[in-house]
Amino acid sequence: MEGCTTQNEIHQEEKERAGSSEGEQTDPKERDLRLVLLGSAGSAKSTAVDAILGGPKSESDCSSGPETPAAADCQKRRVNVAGRQVAVVDTxxxxxxxxxxxxxxxxxxLCAALSAPGPxxxxxxxPVHRPxxxxLQILETLEKVFGPEAVxxxxxxxxxxxxxxxEDVSLDEYLNTHRADLLELVLKCGGRHHPLWPEANMEELLEKVEQMLKESGTGFYTCPLLQEAERRVGEKEQEILRSRRGGGESDSDVTDVERIREEAERSVDDLxxxxxxxxxxxIPNPSILRWLWDSVVGWLLWFPNMIRGSALLGSFVGLFVGGPLGGAMGATVGSVATEMGRRKQKTK
Structure with a gap:
């Protein structure tokens, strides 16, 4: 994306700021391998998070805070994997x-702040078995928000x-011969993919991430949104430090780098x-949906001869409403129409 500075420049700025404000301590974001996990409902994203972290919240810090619903907000957890500090941002x-x-x-x-200065x-x-x-929608959204190279x-x-x-089919064979749609996702991501098996060894996944970074020639990904997030988080860190020192807190509280960083990240939610x-x-108004549903059912009751076109009718409803909700509603209408058709045939 235009206006991006290089990762090396950002790293240098971080080191200078860390050295001036935190003495000899190591900046947590310099140690982390930052991973942002994305996925739709039912994609087993929580399973992937737990697999990377070694189990549900085991040996990890949950920086979402006790008042943040786990399923509602982006959150970050950390764990040490094969000697590498890994930070997982769950969306x-x-x-x-x-x-x-x-x-x-x-x-x-929140996603930008928790993964700043960049994932x-x-x-x-x-899911390997679903359309x-x-x-594809998620990848398109990722490109729009963070830029094409993020994908x-x-x-x-x-x-x-x-x-x-x-059974008896390898993942690559499955993609190449049976699932052109999933193969398209992989190709959009530069051909990179990894299977998440039960009891999987996460070291292999992290090695693939490291290889991806070598091939990209960058330390991490950045863009204007992520740069602004890092700037805002840095400002908030300094504000927290000044507040604690002015409040007479102990040196250990004042210089707790990771806690200050987490508090600063959670405060940046208005980029x-x-x-x-x-x-x-x-999303259509619920009253409109109700009216549409009653109208469709009434139409089916008054015009039984139209039942033969149940699939067409379901498709029309799905197109009219639009989105995932429209698709589900269209499928339901089609099923209702088909069943009514069967019952009508039995009564003849």
Missing amino acids: PDCLCVERPSEEVRRQFS HAFLLCV SNLE SRHAMVLFTHMERLP VVEGIADLCLS
Whole structure:
């Protein structure tokens, strides 16, 4: 994206700021391998988070705070994997589907702040047995918010529900011969993918992330939104330090770098995210949906001869409503129409 500075320049600025404000202590964001996990509902994203962290919240710090609902907000947890400090930023399902624009903006702000100065990798959790429509939508959203290279150079597909893979078929064979839609996701991510098996060894995944970074030639991914997030987090860190020193707190409290960093990250939730209105799906008013449903059912009752076109009718409803909700509603209407048709045939 235009206006980006190099990762080396950002690293240098971080080191200078850390050296001036925290003495000889190591800045936590310099040690972390930052991974942002994305996925739709049912993608086993929480399973992937736990696998990377070694179990549900085991040996990890939950920096979302006790008042933050785990499933509602972006949150970050840390763990040491094979001698490497790993920070996992867990995002809400789909991050933006059917959410108000203000909530979408807040979640992207949190995601940027928690992964600032920039993620080393975006991991997209994809169920190996499901269509890829929602996952393609997530990649498109990622490109719009963070830039095309976030996907092409710093994203990887993490296949989940691997137990649903057909027996005696390798993952690569499955992608190449049976699932062109999933293969498209992998190709958008530069051909990078990793299967998440039960009891998987996470070292292999981290090695693939390290290899991706070598191939990209960058230390981590950055863009204007992430740079602004890092600037705001840095300002908040200094504000917290001044407040604690002025309040007469002990040196150990004042210089607790990781806690100060976490508090600063959680406070940045109001960044300007371009194109939010385009990212949010418009949800029809419930009263309109009710009217539409009653109208469709009434139509079916009064015009039984139209039942033969049940599939067409369901498709029409799905198209009219739009989005995932429309698809589900269209399928339901089609099923109702088909069943009514069968019952009518039995009564003849």
